[in-house]
Amino acid sequence: MRKSVVAIVGRPNVGKSTIFNRLVGERISIVEDIPGVTRDRIYANAEWLNHTFNIIDTGGIEIGDEPLLVQMRQQAEIAIDEADVIVFLLNGKEGITAADDEVAKLLFKSNKPIVVGVNKMDNPQMHETIYEYYSLGFGQPFPISGTHGLGLGDLLDEVVGHFPNEAEEEKDEDTIYFSLIGRPNVGKSSLVNALLNEDRVIVSEIEGTTRDAIDTKLHRDDQDFVIIDTAGMRKRGKVYESTEKYSVLRALRAIERSDVVLVLIDAETGIREQDKRIAGYAHDAGRAIVIVVNKWDTVESNEKAMKEFEKNIRAHFQYLDYAPVVFLSAKTKKRMHTLIPAIKVASESHTKRIPTNVLNDVIMDAIAMNPTPTLKGKRLKVLYATQVAVQPPSFVVFVNDPELMHFSYERFLENKIRDAFGFVGTPIKLFARRRQ
Numbered sequence: 001m002r003k004s005v006v007a008i009v010g011r012p013n014v015g016k017s018t019i020f021n022r023l024v025g026e027r028i029s030i031v032e033d034i035p036g037v038t039r040d041r042i043y044a045n046a047e048w049l050n051h052t053f054n055i056i057d058t059g060g061i062e063i064g065d066e067p068l069l070v071q072m073r074q075q076a077e078i079a080i081d082e083a084d085v086i087v088f089l090l091n092g093k094e095g096i097t098a099a100d101d102e103v104a105k106l107l108f109k110s111n112k113p114i115v116v117g118v119n120k121m122d123n124p125q126m127h128e129t130i131y132e133y134y135s136l137g138f139g140q141p142f143p144i145s146g147t148h149g150l151g152l153g154d155l156l157d158e159v160v161g162h163f164p165n166e167a168e169e170e171k172d173e174d175t176i177y178f179s180l181i182g183r184p185n186v187g188k189s190s191l192v193n194a195l196l197n198e199d200r201v202i203v204s205e206i207e208g209t210t211r212d213a214i215d216t217k218l219h220r221d222d223q224d225f226v227i228i229d230t231a232g233m234r235k236r237g238k239v240y241e242s243t244e245k246y247s248v249l250r251a252l253r254a255i256e257r258s259d260v261v262l263v264l265i266d267a268e269t270g271i272r273e274q275d276k277r278i279a280g281y282a283h284d285a286g287r288a289i290v291i292v293v294n295k296w297d298t299v300e301s302n303e304k305a306m307k308e309f310e311k312n313i314r315a316h317f318q319y320l321d322y323a324p325v326v327f328l329s330a331k332t333k334k335r336m337h338t339l340i341p342a343i344k345v346a347s348e349s350h351t352k353r354i355p356t357n358v359l360n361d362v363i364m365d366a367i368a369m370n371p372t373p374t375l376k377g378k379r380l381k382v383l384y385a386t387q388v389a390v391q392p393p394s395f396v397v398f399v400n401d402p403e404l405m406h407f408s409y410e411r412f413l414e415n416k417i418r419d420a421f422g423f424v425g426t427p428i429k430l431f432a433r434r435r436q
């Protein structure tokens with residue numbers, strides 16, 4: 001099921017990031033809650049009632065040194081392109097300004113549902129001025145206060161009421177959805193083309209979820225795949241498309257819909273800081289991952305070089321120790337045949353279920369080998385474990401006291417589960433829960 005997307009637009013300082021952080025809630029860690037750093041986060045999950053959705057803070061997408069009005073216009077365009085519902089935020093202490101009117105005009109033409117939030121209405125007396133905002137033409141304006149958390153419930157009720165019918169866009173269970181992410185020029189579009197040409201059984205181009213996203217079907221090795229569009233694959237030539245924040249946004253949206261994410265690395269230029277950030281998003285999202293080293297034609301390609309490169313990858317991406325590495329060239333098609341099998345393996349791992357009895361045999365053997373830790377004289381007791389979810393495989397370990405589950409012991413159990421069942425290509429999750 002595709003999650004709906006909400007974008008917040010508005011002038012600088014109306015409170016976009018304050019509202020964004022409120023809606024994202026405790027998921028923003030304290031470490032990230034430093035001025036300037038919070039703005040690194042422009043896309044996140046949010047929840048309201050029984051809806052989970054994604055939210056974009058368009059104010060975080062800075063577009064070069066363009067004049068303010070141009071930037072705002074582009075941020076509004078991004079919202080129109082990416083979102084199902086747009087929250088148009090104004091400053092209730094200042095009223096409607098000329099810049100607000102400009103944005104309103106653009107939003108008006110978009111045919112997207114617009115919900116007006118009038119922020120900084122910190123006390124009820126201020127609500128008298130709310131009528132002024134009807135003149136924008138988007139219906140009922142909602143008085144809110146980001147700092148005090150007032151009025152957000154009514155605003156969100158309105159927002160979720162505009163979500164498209166979520167049941168309509170069901171994913172096909174038997175199809176593997178994958179996306180390609182990586183820095184500009186690593187070869188994402190070349191690799192997609194190579195996959196499609198090599199194969200010559202493109203079934204069709206199916207309508208994507210946003211107006212101009214195109215998903216491509218592919219049938220290979222008795223398996224249906226859908227390649228999800230990512231930034232860089234279609235260059236429409238809009239100014240904001242070249243900004244890093246926007247490409248991150250597109251990558252995150254593609255990751256969201258993927259079962260398997262291919263993290264592309266350029267063999268010619270080697271591993272860069274940006275590669276690590278990009279891979280981190282896929283890992284955090286709990287997707288299956290295959291690392292693809294593209295442009296393998298540009299280096300001397302023998303077994304030894306591969307081993308060296310892989311060692312380098314392992315050192316840089318320690319958290320991705322589960323991800324298989326594939327070396328290929330989208331240009332010469334060398335070693336292209338290694339890609340699809342790796343995607344299939346990662347997807348199988350991602351959806352694999354381990355029967356409870358088999359799992360417990362492994363856990364109990366592990367405990368016998370390496371006794372559980374103690375804290376202040378109290379020993380951790382593991383009662384039993386069970387797999388509670390797939391995509392990614394998630395396990396609950398029932399214990400006498402979760403506080404006693406030391407991080408390193410958790411890692412140890414995770415490793416034992418991996419040793420026993422493989423799970424190549426997928427992260428796994430382990431939770432300790434109390435059971436007397």
Ligand code: GDP
Binds near residue numbers: 013144
């Ligand atoms: P953005 O540029 O639109 O993302 O705005 P920010 O979220 O960075 O907020 C700009 C300023 O307005 C900050 O100093 C906030 O603390 C302040 N602010 C945000 N929401 C409220 C509110 O509801 N009431 C008041 N009084 N100040 C607010």
Ligand code: GDP
Binds near residue numbers: 191232233328
């Ligand atoms: P994207 O921005 O990630 O979509 O990258 P492109 O697919 O547009 O490729 C960027 C450049 O790298 C183009 O000039 C491609 O021809 C080149 N390229 C892509 N794959 C390979 C490859 O496997 N080997 C070599 N030598 N060049 C490649």
